[in-house]
Every structure is written in structure tokens, then in C-alpha cells.
Amino acid sequence: MTETDIKDKLAAWGAWSRSDSSGLGYISPCLLMMRGNVAETRRAPRAHYISDDDAMLVGAAITALRADYEVLAEMVIRKYYRCWTAKEIAQHYLTDIEYPRLAHLDWEHRDKKRSDHRHVGLMLKEA
Structure with missing residues (x-):
């Protein structure tokens, strides 16, 4: 796998993890009709091209990374x-880890x- 493939897989995993678990990858026209065209307060989900099995493998890899390198896993x-x-x-994470006595x-x-x-x-490349 190339670096670009890995980044794409991680981006798809992140989107899959944040998704509303509808599994559709789009807003259903029937759902829009049932809601009576109520304005959405958040962006419509985009289609993400990662299977559940691949997303679970990425999640397991991040969990394994966390066991040995917590900072790298947290950054991912x-x-x-x-x-x-x-x-x-x-600004808000790495600095405070490197300089904990100055975090306040x-x-x-x-x-x-x-x-x-x-x-x-x-x-991130190291991770």
C-alpha cells in the first residue's frame, strides 16, 4: 500500500466512524419527504468507500498502535x-505533551x- 492509499483508508475510516450508522452513504429521498423538508442543521453525509470489515481492521490497527505508542494513536x-x-x-495536544509543566x-x-x-x-507518517 502506498502512503496515499493509507491516508485514503484512514480518511474513510474516520468518516465511517463519525457516520450516523445509516449505512446508506446518502440521504434517502423518502427520509426527506417524511421529515417534511425540515432544514438540516448539519451537512449531508458523503458516500464513503470502506467496508465494515476494512473499517474494523483499521480500528484494530489503531488500537494496537495505542498499546505501544499512545501519542501516535491519539494523533491519528x-x-x-x-x-x-x-x-x-x-497547538492543543502535542505541545502540552512535550511541555506538560507549561500546559496551563x-x-x-x-x-x-x-x-x-x-x-x-x-x-503521522511514522504512525
């Missing part, structure tokens, strides 16, 4: 399940250490 979850950007991961400081504080978002990309 935040990137692909929670849809955080690399900058958000570095506000991000704008002059003594706050910062992790570069490029480190997140390197760590």
Missing part, C-alpha cells in the same frame, strides 16, 4: 476521526513553548 484519531488540522494538533499557560503567553505543525506530519 485527532487527524482522521476528529478532523483536526496539523496546526490544531500541535495560555497559548499567547510569552513563555509558552510551541510544537511546529510539521512535526505532526512527520509523526
Whole structure:
């Protein structure tokens, strides 16, 4: 598998995990008629091309990764399940792990250490 294939599989797993479990991959026209065309407050789900078995395998792989490398597994979850950007991961998660005694400081504080978002990309590749 290439890196792009792995990223696509992880993105599909994240979407599958966040889905409303309808399994349809689209909003049913009958469902829209039954709801009486009530405005949706969230985006319509997109079709995701991952089988349940493949999604379960990805989930098991992330669980195995968590057993040995908790930080890497958490970064994968935040990137692909929670849809955080690399900058958000570095700012709100990785920085506090690297510098735990400074975690209570506000991000704008002059003594706050910062992790570069490029480190997140390197760590995701490692994961």
C-alpha cells in the first residue's frame, strides 16, 4: 500500500466512524419527504468507500498502535476521526505533551513553548 492509499483508508475510516450508522452513504429521498423538508442543521453525509470489515481492521490497527505508542494513536484519531488540522494538533495536544509543566499557560503567553505543525506530519507518517 502506498502512503496515499493509507491516508485514503484512514480518511474513510474516520468518516465511517463519525457516520450516523445509516449505512446508506446518502440521504434517502423518502427520509426527506417524511421529515417534511425540515432544514438540516448539519451537512449531508458523503458516500464513503470502506467496508465494515476494512473499517474494523483499521480500528484494530489503531488500537494496537495505542498499546505501544499512545501519542501516535491519539494523533491519528485527532487527524482522521476528529478532523483536526496539523496546526490544531500541535497547538492543543502535542505541545502540552512535550511541555506538560507549561500546559496551563495560555497559548499567547510569552513563555509558552510551541510544537511546529510539521512535526505532526512527520509523526503521522511514522504512525
